Amino acid sequence: MHVLVIGAAGMIGQKLVQRLARDPHIGGKPIERLTLQDVVEPEAPKGSSFKVTTRAGDVTVPGEAAALVADAPEVIFHLAAIVSGEAETDFEKGYRINLDGMRFLLEAIRARGHKPKLVFTSSIAVFGAPFPPAIPDEFHLTPLTSYGTQKAIGELLLADYTRRGFLEGVGIRLPSIVVRPGKPNMAASGFFSNIIREPLAGHEAVLPVPDTVLHTHASPRAAIGFLLHGAELSREQIGPRVGITMPGVCCTVAEQIEALRRVAGEKVVARIRRATDPLVARIVEGWPSRFDARRAVALGFRAEKDFEEIIRIHIEDELGGKIV
């Protein structure tokens, strides 16, 4: 099987590629070939059993999408996106990459005519306030950001191209992915990861919101599991509503901190400094906090059972099992 990963240099892309290198199968079928694309040339995984091609390119440049699907990859992961904050500050870039990029890819697939499986990373940003206490699978698409609008449009296009038989699409609506590895970033949601990752690494972290804030999380490892499981589901299992809200661990910041205390002790928790940032607190208030992701669970998507497990996965996957 030939697998194409668009956006392979990002955090999720890299982890997906590492996972495919370790376990070169999707749905029981062996991977013979992997094509990795991103705006910067992605790194090929070490020690993989299959042939790897890497490619730097922009899917909105004429010809690029056609070149990517020319060899008829059976499974395509489309992870490339301008993130929420940048899509809000750079309106044109967000629409160019997140909407036009998706359309160029869909049209290239339609023209190629080989009907691949297309796994698209969507987001809970397709939902906008006001929210019910738990957002059901049938909640309407009411994005309140350009990013969320672009992801919602991506889902609608994916559903129509699937219905018309040009491909088999699935939209994976990811919750917040925590604990993100690497340096703290400027994302308003960054603190959910920072308050775990930094203290575990011996550094101080700032908590800018009250610890009563409720939010839904899944680990990077769970996110990769979602993408692979999505690639394995049949069109009949997915049905016409191709955007699926993923499950996650719903807990308060206080519960996150308690889990950290149980895993790593008081010394580590003491590295969290509380300094409320009214702007961040207001942004976070507008976010969905809890989902009732029944459909995903019924389809076999699995998240962690509690936040402690999310922390342990971070320690295993990023810290070699060790805490400073």
Next chain:
Amino acid sequence: MHVLVIGAAGMIGQKLVQRLARDPHIGGKPIERLTLQDVVEPEAPKGSSFKVTTRAGDVTVPGEAAALVADAPEVIFHLAAIVSGEAETDFEKGYRINLDGMRFLLEAIRARGHKPKLVFTSSIAVFGAPFPPAIPDEFHLTPLTSYGTQKAIGELLLADYTRRGFLEGVGIRLPSIVVRPGKPNMAASGFFSNIIREPLAGHEAVLPVPDTVLHTHASPRAAIGFLLHGAELSREQIGPRVGITMPGVCCTVAEQIEALRRVAGEKVVARIRRATDPLVARIVEGWPSRFDARRAVALGFRAEKDFEEIIRIHIEDELGGKIV
């Protein structure tokens, strides 16, 4: 005030223009200038008090959208669309006109920077089965046609461009417009009009579905009222969810026929011939039948009170008050 109507040569476009000629105001402000555009040159209304410019053009041709908004029309009605059936048979044309056309217009407005009111004709085709007994305002966007997908995307774009302050958008989700004037057409929904219009004109009409079929209707006159009322609402009244399901008269085909009997007598009703068409019956089964359009009603949108009123409006507006 300068008003632009895109798609002015269609049935709704023509009726909107006639109405504006009779009553040259929107929201109490006088209309000084009207620009009419369509792929075929629209007819200027007779005896209007304002200046009329007509223009044949395709909004997806580079420069056309910019030319249309160059003189900064304060109110724009975007009615141009490839209809449901054709968008399904001609995939590329549907996306070009219904999606790219909308984006060209939105981008031209953003570039012009004058923040007009934009009234967009959406459709109940943004909803797809399975449905609850009455579709609430919060029902999710689940189109099962390319046309419905394109209209749903149009609403999402309209909401985001509104949120960003580039324009003030409102999406008017029209129910079936009955009684359509003119000749019977090939639309699967055509019989809802045919069984009223043709008998009233002395001709036979075929009813291809059981008379238990339940459906929601509004007259062409009500549709024009929806568009004008939409243009008069403030951004604050509309809020972030710019797509609004319009009210209508929900009744069975049997109730339509009873209303015709009351208005025009048994002789006219006897011109309806029952000949079930299993294909049409199956298509109609997949359509939404009833809406709970609370938001629209609270905002002051008004449909007819019953189907009899819809028939009387047809007789007044199309038959000069006379029945054959």
